[in-house]
Amino acid sequence: MELSDLSAHELALYLRQRRISAVEILDACLKRIEAVDGRPGTLDGGPPTPEDEQKVHAFITLTPERARAQAEAVDRKIAAGEDPGPLAGVPFTVKDIFCVEGTPSTAASRILANFRAPYTATPVARMEAAGAVMLGKVNLDEFTYGSSNESSAFQPSPRNPWKLDRVPGGSSGGSTASVAAGEAPLSIGTDTAGSIRQPAAFCGVVGMKPTYGRVSRYGLIAFASSLDCPGPVARNITDAALMMNAIAGADPHDSTAATVPVPDYLAALEQGVKGLRIGLSPDYFRITYPNLQNGTFETQPLPREIEESVRRAADLLKAMGAEIVEGVPMPNTRFGIPAYFVISRVEAASNLHRFDGVKYGYRTPEPMTDLRAMYRHSRGQGFGPQPKLRILMGMYVSAAQYSEQYYNRALRVRTLIRQDFDRAFDPQGPYRLNALLTPTTPTTAFKMAALYGDSVLMQYADQLTVPANHAGVPGVSLPAGLDGEGLPIGIQLLGPDYSEDVLLRIGRAYEEATETEPWRRIRPEAMASFDER
Amino acid sequence: MSEAITPEVFNHLVELAALALDPQEAEYVRKQLNNQLKAIHELEAIPLEGDIAATSHGVPYTAAISPAPREDVWLPYPDPKGILAQAPDTSDSYIVVPDIPHTTLE
Numbered sequence: 001m002e003l004s005d006l007s008a009h010e011l012a013l014y015l016r017q018r019r020i021s022a023v024e025i026l027d028a029c030l031k032r033i034e035a036v037d038g039r040p041g042t043l044d045g046g047p048p049t050p051e052d053e054q055k056v057h058a059f060i061t062l063t064p065e066r067a068r069a070q071a072e073a074v075d076r077k078i079a080a081g082e083d084p085g086p087l088a089g090v091p092f093t094v095k096d097i098f099c100v101e102g103t104p105s106t107a108a109s110r111i112l113a114n115f116r117a118p119y120t121a122t123p124v125a126r127m128e129a130a131g132a133v134m135l136g137k138v139n140l141d142e143f144t145y146g147s148s149n150e151s152s153a154f155q156p157s158p159r160n161p162w163k164l165d166r167v168p169g170g171s172s173g174g175s176t177a178s179v180a181a182g183e184a185p186l187s188i189g190t191d192t193a194g195s196i197r198q199p200a201a202f203c204g205v206v207g208m209k210p211t212y213g214r215v216s217r218y219g220l221i222a223f224a225s226s227l228d229c230p231g232p233v234a235r236n237i238t239d240a241a242l243m244m245n246a247i248a249g250a251d252p253h254d255s256t257a258a259t260v261p262v263p264d265y266l267a268a269l270e271q272g273v274k275g276l277r278i279g280l281s282p283d284y285f286r287i288t289y290p291n292l293q294n295g296t297f298e299t300q301p302l303p304r305e306i307e308e309s310v311r312r313a314a315d316l317l318k319a320m321g322a323e324i325v326e327g328v329p330m331p332n333t334r335f336g337i338p339a340y341f342v343i344s345r346v347e348a349a350s351n352l353h354r355f356d357g358v359k360y361g362y363r364t365p366e367p368m369t370d371l372r373a374m375y376r377h378s379r380g381q382g383f384g385p386q387p388k389l390r391i392l393m394g395m396y397v398s399a400a401q402y403s404e405q406y407y408n409r410a411l412r413v414r415t416l417i418r419q420d421f422d423r424a425f426d427p428q429g430p431y432r433l434n435a436l437l438t439p440t441t442p443t444t445a446f447k448m449a450a451l452y453g454d455s456v457l458m459q460y461a462d463q464l465t466v467p468a469n470h471a472g473v474p475g476v477s478l479p480a481g482l483d484g485e486g487l488p489i490g491i492q493l494l495g496p497d498y499s500e501d502v503l504l505r506i507g508r509a510y511e512e513a514t515e516t517e518p519w520r521r522i523r524p525e526a527m528a529s530f531d532e533r
Numbered sequence: 534m535s536e537a538i539t540p541e542v543f544n545h546l547v548e549l550a551a552l553a554l555d556p557q558e559a560e561y562v563r564k565q566l567n568n569q570l571k572a573i574h575e576l577e578a579i580p581l582e583g584d585i586a587a588t589s590h591g592v593p594y595t596a597a598i599s600p601a602p603r604e605d606v607w608l609p610y611p612d613p614k615g616i617l618a619q620a621p622d623t624s625d626s627y628i629v630v631p632d633i634p635h636t637t638l639e
Contacts, residue, residue: 115619226590226591250600255602258599259599290571290572290575292571295574332579338572338574338575338576358621359619360619362621368631369631369632370634374631375551377553379551385558385561388554389562389569392547395550396542397573406573409576410576411587412585412586413576414587414591415588456569456571459569470588470591473591497593
């Protein structure tokens with residue numbers, strides 16, 4: 001097994017034991033990237049060539065010199081007998097929606113393609129303070145607006161390492177692809193409607209959306225400020241817990257980062273699930289979406305393999321001592337997407353007004369007669385279709401004559417969604433759940449170009465993840481096997497505010513229960529050429 | 534179902550949003566907006582009783598878990614030239630923009 005296939009906690013341990021050096025780990029990851037990643041996403045990158053179709057393309061910007069300097073500093077600390085930090089020498093990638101000082105911080109958009117961040121986002125700074133080594137910035141949907149990564153202005157967009165003709169999911173698809181392909185054991189992503197959990201499910205890795213406010217948003221290029229949550233992408237639960245230890249907690253630079261004490265997420269991981277109450281809801285075993293031809297809504301059950309994965313996980317957890325509570329009503333789950341179409345657009349429109357071609361970023365090269373024309377043309381040329389859609393919808397539904405009908409109504413529906421969770425998790429209520437166990441996604445990874453362009457269907461890929469964003473509660477997606485096509489299936493655990501430690505504990509128990517199953521030995525397709533060497 | 538976002542409404546939105554779209558892109562974006570509105574209309578069917586307040590923030594945000602406002606301390610950025618160097622057009626440390634249109638208020 002290559003060093004790049006080891007988990008973060010194994011790498012950190014071996015480094016402290018001086019069995020390996022940080023530079024050796026870095027070289028192993030760079031070698032893997034060279035073998036599987038192909039050309040990075042670039043502006044005007046053109047359509048993918050046949051060779052591109054065999055590569056992952058997780059990266060926009062690789063920063064090997066910066067990484068080497070960090071790795072050498074870790075090795076020097078170890079040689080000097082100093083504490084190098086809990087994540088010392090562990091490589092990680094960063095979704096290119098975070099500012100990292102001195103690096104291009106593009107949001108995968110032409111309008112920020114030439115922007116170099118003057119400061120570093122708190123979650124990234126905390127990873128580096130813990131000794132982790134940043135490999136570079138990975139691709140995403142433009143400004144995080146999508147569920148497939150295809151909307152990136154930096155092409156070729158990432159591909160799913162498990163099957164390279166499939167999308168990695170999104171918007172943190174570069175993060176999950178880089179971790180699944182063994183390019184890095186960890187990545188930091190963001191989740192506004194499922195953007196960590198959905199691609200984690202598609203790529204067969206662990207992805208956690210922490211409670212809103214658990215991880216600082218300082219230095220995150222904002223999409224929907226009441227929904228955005230930075231969080232970890234990892235290959236297993238222990239690594240996600242290790243990363244949460246580094247990034248969670250209050251931040252003087254973000255007034256919405258809560259001052260709730262941060263537990264040691266590793267401490268309770270092995271305590272098992274005995275006595276925990278875990279719920280199943282029929283409302284998470286179906287999906288409702290609009291028929292655009294006749295204006296009606298259709299409800300369909302989820303694919304059998306996905307539902308069976310969840311039910312099997314429930315059986316395994318029950319056998320380990322958890323109490324499974326069936327029939328938990330979450331009736332407002334289906335309204336998550338329509339409410340999100342309104343709330344996220346209003347917030348996005350507000351956040352995107354700052355990009356105007358004046359102080360930084362793209363400005364139209366054409367001579368303009370006045371400032372307004374310069375705004376229009378800079379924004380018109382700098383933004384791709386997905387940001388434009390969000391700006392225009394946000395302005396429409398928040399207009400004075402429509403805001404009661406749309407925006408205010410959506411905010412009240414958000415209350416109903418939150419009440420579903422409050423009822424399920426109420427310690428004095430009828431269900432008293434510690435967690436809700438659900439599928440993460442209504443499908444496994446779909447083919448490249450299968451949905452891109454249909455902004456409605458693409459959004460419904462998030463139907464089972466977005467309620468947690470509305471409610472602010474934490475969630476984690478973890479791999480639960482492969483479907484008949486060999487594509488990863490993800491299951492999701494949702495819990496009360498600040499219960500990440502309990503969710504990770506349940507996830508770890510599930511990992512233990514399935515540790516010896518054959519699917520855990522299967523490697524993604526992208527690694528085949530590497531393995532053959 | 535008739536289109537809520539007609540070409541006229543759309544053009545007004547584009548103007549307000551300070552955007553410019555070519556005709557092909559405008560057609561795609563307007564169609565997608567109308568499709569999204571069909572999904573949004575599902576919200577209208579939800580019975581909302583009078584006492585359901587709006588939630589602008591999922592997690593209750595109380596004083597107990599909110600940081601105190603930090604002290605308002607002026608910290609000079611160490612590299613203002615680096616910041617200015619990111620501006621598309623500068624002159625003598627000023628950011629240059631085209632003429633700002635003026636409207637005389639009556």
